[in-house]
Amino acid sequence: MDLLMDHLSKITQLCDIDGIPEDLKRHLGAASEIVHEMIQRPRGDHLDQASRNRKERDSLFNQVYKMLTQLTRPKRILCLPHHSKGNLQDLLKHLAEDGEIVSCVSGSEQELPSKESSSGKKIQTQFGKTEDILKRFAASGEQYDMVFIDATEENPINYYNLIMNSNMLKMDGVICVQNVPANETRSREHINDEMGLRSEGMTDVINADTRVKQVVLPVEGVTILKRSPVSHVADTMGAVMDDVFRGLNGRSILERLCLDGKVAYITGGGQGIGRAFAHALGEAGAKVAVVDMALEKAEAVANELHLKGIQSVAMAADISKEEDVKRVMDTIVANWGKIDIACNNAGINMNSASEDTTMEEWDKTFSVNLRGLFMCCQAAGRIMLSQGYGKIINTASMASLIVPHPQKQLAYNTSKAGVVKLTQTLGTEWIDRGVRVNCISPGIVDTPLIHSEALKPLVTRWLADIPAGRLAQVTDLQAAVVYLASEASDYMTGHNLVIEGGQSLW
Ligand SMILES: NC(=O)c1ccc[n+]([C@@H]2O[C@H](COP(=O)([O-])OP(=O)(O)OC[C@H]3O[C@@H](n4cnc5c(N)ncnc54)[C@H](O)[C@@H]3O)[C@@H](O)[C@H]2O)c1
Structure with missing residues (x-):
């Protein structure tokens, strides 16, 4: 301020000659007065x-x-x-x-x-x-x-x-x-x-x-x-100045997990695992489109995200219908300009003994779990291939690896094994064009569904098969989706990330 006042006084003196416009003198006088006032003001030091x-x-x-x-x-x-x-x-x-x-x-x-x-x-x-x-x-x-x-x-x-x-x-x-x-x-x-x-x-x-x-x-x-x-620190003696020390592109590992600026959608996002994934992606920084057959559920989750300050939108769609899948992709791109993260999570399970499984049950299971999921992968994949970057994360199941028992679910198990093979194939086909495709296979997740009296004996049986001694919580799966959605996992593709408390190993 003192220096500024000094300069202003000098300019004022220099301007004290004929021919200087009056307006200029007036503005100069006003500016000097303001600076003078500020110098007089107590400074709180x-x-x-x-x-x-x-x-x-x-x-x-x-x-x-x-x-x-x-x-x-x-x-x-x-x-x-x-x-x-x-x-x-x-x-x-x-x-x-x-x-x-x-x-x-x-x-x-x-x-x-x-x-x-x-x-x-x-x-x-x-x-x-x-x-x-x-x-x-x-x-x-x-x-x-x-x-x-x-x-x-x-x-x-x-x-x-x-x-x-x-x-x-x-x-x-x-x-x-x-x-x-x-x-x-x-x-x-x-x-x-x-x-x-x-x-x-x-x-x-x-x-x-x-x-x-x-x-x-x-x-x-x-x-x-x-x-x-760290690059600004004068004394870095003894440090190897590489990506490990500085962080890849100067970003620490936590920064590389961050999804700021990314656009994501999640199918079956209205409840359960999908809801937890939607929160995780949003908390990590992504904008999230919550897609579900039940619009009110999608809206409730989008509202939760909104309350946390996350950009979100709810969309109704049945992913077994081609026109719905197309509408979802088109709307996201129209609103947010791109799709970086595609979480194809919606899935259904209709238990029945194999000898009783109807063709209707088989077709319905496959139309959502595998055909619908493929349509989503293809539609999102086309956008991502044109962008040259994208992350597709499919929800498979531990049932792709083992035969969960004693419940009978042939169609479900087979469809989820199909999700893994689809993921491996797409994962290798698109990686060289920047699109990574991976899947997450949860073990048995603790949802309200399995709290009924009828299912209690099954839970006791399952627990005996889980080395971790408990069922999975949806929160156990959240870090995996953020990792697979982030640039930290760029070298991972076609992978089936199994999170089941060790159940598939016994
Ligand atoms: N819950 C488990 O124990 C478990 C274990 C392994 C894998 N999984 C898989 O995880 C995924 C999510 O499971 P969840 O337990 O959260 O299920 P959930 O039944 O609690 O939720 C599924 C959501 O998907 C929606 N949905 C169903 N069909 C749809 C369709 N055709 N189009 C759009 N939305 C649809 C439903 O409305 C619902 O909101 C599924 O793919 C499931 O197979 C679940």
Whole structure:
């Protein structure tokens, strides 16, 4: 601001000659006045803070920290120094489930209870010299998602160095330093007290550290630090500078699993496994078209996604009908311009002993499970081949590998074995044009369907056959669909990913 004012004054002097348009002089005068006013305004740096009421500042810090915690949902927070009990409880509310706040207090254990807990999340209080506590944490390999440091504390630079040098900050972790004077507000008179000197020193250390990127908030000298991308770190001695170290295309493995910007559809998305897949793909960043024969179910799931901030649309379609399949593909491309992820999941199972299986049952099973699924693969595949990229994920079943018993389901088992062979064939036929085709084979999934009295004896029998000792939950399958939909699995094709708690191995 001072520099700007200086320039403006010089321009004003230079303009004080005949022939300069009046309008230009007027605008120049107005601009100079605004800058002058801004220079006069209090700046909220640490000198001002010193004179302010501590409670007021604490409450401001607390608001900022609450917001940050809400945004980043950390699991473990380290507080140096100790924050007030009320502030910690506030932060606790926004912590991930099973999260923990570790608060360092210089003093004896009698002052505060060493542990408090609320809804599984807890506050752990550590007593003693902060530096000693940090050294102990460093030795035992503790890591945190968020660390709060007060730059006016006794040894903030030592705390900072201990945290950074011993990797106490997680890879995506954040350090919040409070009371750091921003560079442009620094002046000699600000550092004439001991606290000021400490916080000035802290600014210098942060500025010189290439391992971190910083954002200075215009709030009471709060500075947010994140690790710099590894390519910006000055000292990478001893590291092999390849895709493994830097991450493929500079992206970490979690970033490579991310589906931001991708367009997905899921058939049979109105309930059960399809609903869980729709949530998983949406949570990972994709836009999701929820396709189901029952429109109201598809709408309910699309609404759930919408509530979570996921772009979604519900579509009614019977995937055994060619015209429905075509309409689904055309509508998605018309709305969202492409299809990156095709989840062909809709399937039916009509149990009957083989000697009693009617041709109608056989045809119906195959028309959805195999013919319908092929139509979806073909329609989505054509779009993906023209894009040069796509991921097709079919839902097969453990029944493609073993003969689940004692229930009788010949048509179903055979159709699902067909899904696997179809997946293998397409997977090899299209891989060289960028389209990967894989399938997921769940074991027996715990759905309301099998909770009936009639099926209870079967469940007992199944459980005896499952090494994991339990049925699958739909949530057990979610990571697999995200992996197969993401670029992290680009080299995988024609694969049958079996998730059955070991059942097919016994
Ligand atoms: N549940 C299990 O134990 C299990 C195990 C292995 C594989 N699978 C397979 O997983 C897939 C999903 O199973 P689920 O348990 O979630 O089933 P589900 O019956 O709970 O849900 C299937 C959904 O698909 C829809 N649907 C059925 N036919 C359709 C059609 N022709 N067109 C469009 N939508 C249709 C239904 O309306 C329903 O919403 C199926 O392919 C199934 O064979 C299930």
